Amino acid sequence: MTLTFYDAAFSPNALRTRAVLHELELGFETVEIDVASGANKTAAFLAINPNGKVPAIRDGELSLWESRAINAYLSSLRPEYGLYPVEPQRRALVDQWSYWQAIHLGPAMQKIAFERVQKPALGRSDADETSIAGERATLAQLLPLLDAGLAGRDWIAGKLSVADFALASTFMLRRPAGISLDHAPAVAAWISRLEARPAWQTAMQPYRANLAGRGIELT
Amino acid sequence: MTLTFYDAAFSPNALRTRAVLHELELGFETVEIDVASGANKTAAFLAINPNGKVPAIRDGELSLWESRAINAYLSSLRPEYGLYPVEPQRRALVDQWSYWQAIHLGPAMQKIAFERVQKPALGRSDADETSIAGERATLAQLLPLLDAGLAGRDWIAGKLSVADFALASTFMLRRPAGISLDHAPAVAAWISRLEARPAWQTAMQPYRANLAGRGIELT
Numbered sequence: 365m366t367l368t369f370y371d372a373a374f375s376p377n378a379l380r381t382r383a384v385l386h387e388l389e390l391g392f393e394t395v396e397i398d399v400a401s402g403a404n405k406t407a408a409f410l411a412i413n414p415n416g417k418v419p420a421i422r423d424g425e426l427s428l429w430e431s432r433a434i435n436a437y438l439s440s441l442r443p444e445y446g447l448y449p450v451e452p453q454r455r456a457l458v459d460q461w462s463y464w465q466a467i468h469l470g471p472a473m474q475k476i477a478f479e480r481v482q483k484p485a486l487g488r489s490d491a492d493e494t495s496i497a498g499e500r501a502t503l504a505q506l507l508p509l510l511d512a513g514l515a516g517r518d519w520i521a522g523k524l525s526v527a528d529f530a531l532a533s534t535f536m537l538r539r540p541a542g543i544s545l546d547h548a549p550a551v552a553a554w555i556s557r558l559e560a561r562p563a564w565q566t567a568m569q570p571y572r573a574n575l576a577g578r579g580i581e582l583t
Numbered sequence: 584m585t586l587t588f589y590d591a592a593f594s595p596n597a598l599r600t601r602a603v604l605h606e607l608e609l610g611f612e613t614v615e616i617d618v619a620s621g622a623n624k625t626a627a628f629l630a631i632n633p634n635g636k637v638p639a640i641r642d643g644e645l646s647l648w649e650s651r652a653i654n655a656y657l658s659s660l661r662p663e664y665g666l667y668p669v670e671p672q673r674r675a676l677v678d679q680w681s682y683w684q685a686i687h688l689g690p691a692m693q694k695i696a697f698e699r700v701q702k703p704a705l706g707r708s709d710a711d712e713t714s715i716a717g718e719r720a721t722l723a724q725l726l727p728l729l730d731a732g733l734a735g736r737d738w739i740a741g742k743l744s745v746a747d748f749a750l751a752s753t754f755m756l757r758r759p760a761g762i763s764l765d766h767a768p769a770v771a772a773w774i775s776r777l778e779a780r781p782a783w784q785t786a787m788q789p790y791r792a793n794l795a796g797r798g799i800e801l802t
Contacts, residue, residue, distance in 0.1 A: 389657035414728045415683075415687070415728065426672050426675065428675050428676070428679055429683075430683055433675055433679040433682050436674075436675065437671055437675035437678070440671035441671075452659035452660075453645050453656070454657075455661075456653075456655065456656035457653050458646070459649070459651070461650040462652075463649040463651050463652050463682075463685060464648075464649055466682060466685055467685050467686070523587075
């Protein structure tokens, strides 16, 4: 049975799942969905994900979307890799940080990146400074909390887990977005640990190349 | 070992967890956190949830926050109730809809409710009509998708699960917020099924009373 991965190089959400696919050393077939040309709105793709978003997967009869739900499912295919612990209290912490990223950290980072990176890449100079200031104030609350969570440990839930992949994907545009980690040293060290992993490096290649093609350099 | 539930009557996020606590027939002790008086910002509560938000729980040495992560953990304490299926493909669908509610449906509904319900309850008449129009357009995309997901089944993942509690809590302010389900009959029928459950009714009592105290009627 082939596992099919519906991908888009530009998407930080797809990056999160692509990295977990590589970390788990799963065999899979990639279908690149060209969002710019509307390939995400075809009837064939909407039958996979009615939201018309990437990532999505198909595994036999199962169509699945939402990157963090996909990553949890993929981990169940390779439980020996331990990316999603079975013990309820450890799993609960993985879920807690994954939801926190989805609900709080991710949207704040994404809005700043939209104003500071994506708008200029589209030739727009109308950054919404009020929005940026508001999201920066939110980040000033959230980053110390993540830094405290990472202090004294290598990964957010102790061992490497899907929560690290969820959280880290949100930081990839930090440099062009002007977000400093100078006051979050545990976060900076943790990102370096993840960036040293071959699976992360492989997953980053199409993302980095896509951004470079639009004049966005990550470093 | 006592399970402690940090609650706030006004919070739809706390409602979601309170309902699951009752559905699972768990014994627990409630600590009401008076957010209006800043009880969520005390050092004692920030040690439980550094975000200063409800709900949170404490179970022995475990402090846990993010309502959907809490609900998954609580389900693991009573696996025989089947609120969070163990079979990976069924669990994946529960996760998918829970994240979709957290990321897409919930924020859209919440922003409309803030403008249409919470601002007037505070005596404010400055509803942001541009924001409301944008979120209504989003809802016009999302509601048919949920309606299709519920068509022909009683619960979103087949059997009752934590995903139903996550999704339903988002709809409780629909009437004062002026959100019609006339074009989403499967959603309307599903909410009625959940509202018929004693656990939901028990969980709704403090929420309903709190809102009534601020002049907000749910029906």
